[in-house]
Amino acid sequence: MSCGEKLAExxxxxxxxxxxxxGVILETIAHMxxxxxxxxxxxxxxxxLPGLNIATIYRTLESLHRAGMxxxxxxxxxxxxxxxxDPSAAHGHLVCTECEHVVDIDTDLIGRxxxxxxxxxxxxxxxxxxxxxxxxxxxxQAGRGKRKIS
Amino acid sequence: MSCGEKLAExxxxxxxxxxxxxGVILETIAHMxxxxxxxxxxxxxxxxLPGLNIATIYRTLESLHRAGMxxxxxxxxxxxxxxxxDPSAAHGHLVCTECEHVVDIDTDLIGRxxxxxxxxxxxxxxxxxxxxxxxxxxxxQAGRGKRKIS
DNA sequence: ATATTAAATGCAAATCTTTGCAACTAAGAA
DNA sequence: TTCTTAGTTGCAAAGATTTGCATTTAATAT
Ligand SMILES: [Zn+2]
Ligand SMILES: [Zn+2]
Ligand SMILES: [Zn+2]
Ligand SMILES: [Zn+2]
Numbered sequence: 001m002s003c004g005e006k007l008a009e010x011x012x013x014x015x016x017x018x019x020x021x022x023g024v025i026l027e028t029i030a031h032m033x034x035x036x037x038x039x040x041x042x043x044x045x046x047x048x049l050p051g052l053n054i055a056t057i058y059r060t061l062e063s064l065h066r067a068g069m070x071x072x073x074x075x076x077x078x079x080x081x082x083x084x085x086d087p088s089a090a091h092g093h094l095v096c097t098e099c100e101h102v103v104d105i106d107t108d109l110i111g112r113x114x115x116x117x118x119x120x121x122x123x124x125x126x127x128x129x130x131x132x133x134x135x136x137x138x139x140x141q142a143g144r145g146k147r148k149i150s
Numbered sequence: 151m152s153c154g155e156k157l158a159e160x161x162x163x164x165x166x167x168x169x170x171x172x173g174v175i176l177e178t179i180a181h182m183x184x185x186x187x188x189x190x191x192x193x194x195x196x197x198x199l200p201g202l203n204i205a206t207i208y209r210t211l212e213s214l215h216r217a218g219m220x221x222x223x224x225x226x227x228x229x230x231x232x233x234x235x236d237p238s239a240a241h242g243h244l245v246c247t248e249c250e251h252v253v254d255i256d257t258d259l260i261g262r263x264x265x266x267x268x269x270x271x272x273x274x275x276x277x278x279x280x281x282x283x284x285x286x287x288x289x290x291q292a293g294r295g296k297r298k299i300s
Numbered sequence: 301a302t303a304t305t306a307a308a309t310g311c312a313a314a315t316c317t318t319t320g321c322a323a324c325t326a327a328g329a330a
Numbered sequence: 331t332t333c334t335t336a337g338t339t340g341c342a343a344a345g346a347t348t349t350g351c352a353t354t355t356a357a358t359a360t
Pocket of ligand 1: 091
């Protein structure tokens, strides 16, 4: 069973219809890598399926996210980005708002943050692709974290 | 010294120019409350200063954010929202992606999360208006957190 | 195989957001 | 006060995203 067929099967199992468009979009993001913009997915997927409309990309990525197969990434500036979810290994990112640098965080740290929040609030933050904004070490050392506070 | 004058003073101290537009926008968000969309700020501020252009709202809110006077809120769906920062009491939110319910979190919990991340990664996440997406207790109890996984 | 139906798609219009540039102006210097 | 200059604004165009609706189609039942 191919990579695309597996994903289609999973989609169907979750109660979504499997269409040629969705198959192409899934294959596209599976092969293009992480943190793709809608426009990037669109130009690649349209080559594989001419006539594919960009509104379908928007709606499909939203559906795939609701299905838990695609993660969202808000990079602090610029458009939302999309990544195929790897259910076996949640990962996340710290994004520096001064220099745009991105630090990866792993399942363990994410797990501890989820627990800390759940213990106090009974709220379960989504461990998949957790993204936090702040100041990286280099920018903090350089005093850029203070942003010209007199 | 009025509320608006105080804010203008702070803006100037941080190296930004004080313009009538910025004064009006600051007053507007100070009086309208939290989590405002650009369009909401625009329609109110334009009443106070006719001719004010919406591109100025976008650029000003971005500047005020860089100045640390305005916090951003990504509600998981819909446009970014803006809130006047209260430097004396950082707050944050947990947003349920199933029911849109928003739970507030306080300075203490935020502080512990900041420490936990900093200890392991040397990255300082921004404590102001920290927002995390996930599943609220009610939705989790109702099984909606699992999203139809068979 | 055929019919049924709700979901998904394409299309175009509406809406929202960003950007380049000329004109304007706040802040500081003279 | 006047001059200078870099930051800011308005405007219009470009670009990105959402939405309504007619048409198509995947999934299920007959
Ligand atoms: Zn990632
Ligand atoms: Zn940095
Ligand atoms: Zn808030
Ligand atoms: Zn909920």
